[in-house]
Amino acid sequence: AQSVTQLDSHVSVSEGTPVLLRCNYSSSYSPSLFWYVQHPNKGLQLLLKYTSAATLVKGINGFEAEFKKSETSFHLTKPSAHMSDAAEYFCVVRMDSSYKLIFGSGTRLLVRP
Amino acid sequence: DAMVIQNPRYQVTQFGKPVTLSCSQTLNHNVMYWYQQKSSQAPKLLFHYYDKDFNNEADTPDNFQSRRPNTSFCFLDIRSPGLGDAAMYLCATSRARVSSYNEQFFGPGTRLTVL
Numbered sequence: 001a002q003s004v005t006q007l008d009s010h011v012s013v014s015e016g017t018p019v020l021l022r023c024n025y026s027s028s029y030s031p032s033l034f035w036y037v038q039h040p041n042k043g044l045q046l047l048l049k050y051t052s053a054a055t056l057v058k059g060i061n062g063f064e065a066e067f068k069k070s071e072t073s074f075h076l077t078k079p080s081a082h083m084s085d086a087a088e089y090f091c092v093v094r095m096d097s098s099y100k101l102i103f104g105s106g107t108r109l110l111v112r113p
Numbered sequence: 114d115a116m117v118i119q120n121p122r123y124q125v126t127q128f129g130k131p132v133t134l135s136c137s138q139t140l141n142h143n144v145m146y147w148y149q150q151k152s153s154q155a156p157k158l159l160f161h162y163y164d165k166d167f168n169n170e171a172d173t174p175d176n177f178q179s180r181r182p183n184t185s186f187c188f189l190d191i192r193s194p195g196l197g198d199a200a201m202y203l204c205a206t207s208r209a210r211v212s213s214y215n216e217q218f219f220g221p222g223t224r225l226t227v228l
Contacts, residue, residue: 041201043203043219043221044156090155094215097211099163099215100158103156104155105154
């Protein structure tokens with residue numbers, strides 16, 4: 001069975017400092033992995049996706065994530081946080097043989113001025 | 114720009130009064146999904162359409178129905194809303210269902226309040 005664990009429910013950083021949102025997954029096969037961002041009262045926006053190409057994936061707004069099979073991790077990073085990055089972030093896994101997205105529980109990112 | 118549109122953005126209904134939420138897409142995608150997202154939770158898939166083929170999730174209550182009259186539009190009907198149905202409802206689309214092309218694109222959501 002597939003599952004996703006987001007290790008932190010809340011992360012607080014100062015503006016201009018690095019962001020690290022942690023995600024571990026459990027999957028029997030090579031999964032596709034996604035990070036989505038959700039601002040308050042908005043839909044989900046795709047930040048980036050891993051689909052068995054390069055292990056370091058670059059996304060929008062300066063975010064990137066590295067797929068580490070040995071650690072079953074797909075952590076999201078950004079070198080310098082901006083106030084507009086404050087939002088809920090979801091790590092998501094999907095098997096190529098399935099239409100279903102398996103969501104993590106979400107991490108709320110707070111950015112302090 | 115190609116996109117997923119949901120109307121209305123905010124919907125208030127009364128306990129037990131049927132309500133319909135609307136989703137349209139200009140992406141010409143084959144698959145349309147409806148999710149329910151309660152406060153501080155991850156989205157939960159209710160059902161999806163692959164073309165005209167309706168696929169219900171096993172734990173979706175009978176109170177929730179859906180219609181897809183054409184490729185562009187999909188509706189979520191809640192026959193008798195209860196207080197527990199208050200949530201954000203998200204529509205999503207994907208080009209395919211099972212392949213590397215089933216990246217899902219989400220609409221902005223409709224927030225449903227039940228009085």
